[in-house]
Amino acid sequence: MNILVLGAGQLARMMSLAGAPLNINIISYDVGSEKLVHPLTLQVSDQSLAAAIAECDAITAEFEHIPDDVLTLCAASGKFYPGKQAIKVGGDRSIEKALLDKTGVPCAPYQLITDRSHLDVAIENLGLPLVIKTCQAGYDGKGQWRIRADSNIEQIWSEMSDFLAAGSKNAPHAIIAEKMIPFQREVSVIGARDKQGNMAIYPVTENEHTNGVLTLSIAKSIATDIHRQAVDAFSKLASEMDYVGVLAIEFFDVDGRLMVNEIAPRVHNSGHWTQQGTLCSQFENHLRAIAGLPLGTTEAIGPSAMINVLGQPDIPTEVLSVANVTSHWYGKTQRPGRKMGHINLVAESEEALGEKLLALSAFLLEDDYPGVARRGRDLSRG
Numbered sequence: 001m002n003i004l005v006l007g008a009g010q011l012a013r014m015m016s017l018a019g020a021p022l023n024i025n026i027i028s029y030d031v032g033s034e035k036l037v038h039p040l041t042l043q044v045s046d047q048s049l050a051a052a053i054a055e056c057d058a059i060t061a062e063f064e065h066i067p068d069d070v071l072t073l074c075a076a077s078g079k080f081y082p083g084k085q086a087i088k089v090g091g092d093r094s095i096e097k098a099l100l101d102k103t104g105v106p107c108a109p110y111q112l113i114t115d116r117s118h119l120d121v122a123i124e125n126l127g128l129p130l131v132i133k134t135c136q137a138g139y140d141g142k143g144q145w146r147i148r149a150d151s152n153i154e155q156i157w158s159e160m161s162d163f164l165a166a167g168s169k170n171a172p173h174a175i176i177a178e179k180m181i182p183f184q185r186e187v188s189v190i191g192a193r194d195k196q197g198n199m200a201i202y203p204v205t206e207n208e209h210t211n212g213v214l215t216l217s218i219a220k221s222i223a224t225d226i227h228r229q230a231v232d233a234f235s236k237l238a239s240e241m242d243y244v245g246v247l248a249i250e251f252f253d254v255d256g257r258l259m260v261n262e263i264a265p266r267v268h269n270s271g272h273w274t275q276q277g278t279l280c281s282q283f284e285n286h287l288r289a290i291a292g293l294p295l296g297t298t299e300a301i302g303p304s305a306m307i308n309v310l311g312q313p314d315i316p317t318e319v320l321s322v323a324n325v326t327s328h329w330y331g332k333t334q335r336p337g338r339k340m341g342h343i344n345l346v347a348e349s350e351e352a353l354g355e356k357l358l359a360l361s362a363f364l365l366e367d368d369y370p371g372v373a374r375r376g377r378d379l380s381r382g
Helices: 010-022 049-055 068-076 084-091 093-103 116-126 153-165 224-240 282-291 317-321 350-361 372-380
Strands: 002-006 025-030 035-037 058-061 110-113 130-134 144-147 175-179 185-193 199-201 205-210 213-219 245-254 257-264 304-310 325-329 339-346
Touching: 002 010, 002 049, 002 068, 002 282, 010 025, 010 282, 025 049, 049 068, 058 282, 068 084, 084 093, 084 257, 093 110, 093 175, 093 224, 093 257, 110 116, 116 130, 116 153, 116 175, 130 153, 144 153, 153 175, 185 224, 185 282, 199 224, 213 372, 224 245, 224 257, 245 282, 304 350, 317 325, 339 350, 350 372
Parallel strands: 002 025, 002 058
Antiparallel strands: 025 035, 110 175, 130 144, 130 175, 185 199, 185 205, 185 245, 205 213, 213 304, 245 257, 304 339, 325 339
C-alpha cells in the first residue's frame, strides 16, 4: 500500500518507519519546494503531485498549514484522511472555536477580532489579562501577544493590525482574544478513529512547555474524572468531524475541569512516548486508521516520558546507558529552538520513571532540557 503524506518533516519520517512493518510505503510532498521526496532518504522524485495522488491508496497530512489548492486537489480524490475540513480546524483558530462551540466542548471565553473595535469589546467583556492569538499561521507559541493591565495596547494593536492586513480577500486573517485562564497544568489526549467510527484512545499525558514549545511529556496515572473529560471531548470532536486517523487535543486543567487549548488533526509531539510506551504507537495507529486496518492497542506498557531535543547539535550518547531509554534523531539542520529529536523512556513504576529522569539529567543540562531533573525528583519521591 502507498500513502502520500502532505509535509516532509519528522512526523512523515516517523510514519514511514512505522509503516514499513505493515508493508505501507510513505511518500512525502514538501509543501515548500512543491516536490515529492522520500521522508527518510529525502531523495527527490520527478513525479507530479497529481500523479502521486492518482497512484496512492490514501493521503494524509503531518501539519495544518497547507495551501488551500493542495487540500482541494487531495480532497477531490476521495482518499484524503482526516479530510480538508479537519485540517482547516487545526490551521485556523476561528474554525476551531466554532467547532468547540457546536459540540459543547469547553474552552476559554473568547472574542474574534478583525478590527480595532473588536479588541475594545474583548477588553470590556473578557477583562484583562488577555491572551491574543493569530487564527492562522500560529504554532509553537508564535503569533501570540499578552495584554495585561500595564500593557502598551496601541503598540500591540499595531502589530496585530499588520497581521490582519497581511491577509487577502480569498484568505483573510483574523485574531482570537482569549481570557487568560489560571490553570494548574497542561494535559493532552491522543486517539485514533477508524472509518467505521471505532476509537482507540491513549492515556492522558501531562505536558510542560518552555517559551511556548513542548519540552517534556509524561504519561502516568491520572484522575479518573480527568481521563473521562478528555475521552468525552475526543469522542464529541472526532464524531462531529467524522474523523479518520489520529487526533490530538491539548487542554488546560483548571481546578480539575478541562478546557481545550488547541486541536491538532494529526500525529502529535505529545504522543511520541507511544513509540516505546505502547505496543502500537500513534504513528502506526494513524496509518492503520487511514489504510482501513484494525486499530491497535493503546494500553501503556508502563509509565513513560518524552523529552524534546530543541536546537541541540546531537543527543548525548550517554543517555543510552540508562535502561529502557531510546533516542530519536530527525536529521535536520541545527537551528536554535528547532525540534531536532526526542528521547523516550519507559519504566515499571512512576518512582522508577523519576529515577530514570534523574539519571538522564546528569547528561542533559537544565538550560537545554528544562524540567527533567525537577520532574525526576518529584516522581522518584512517590
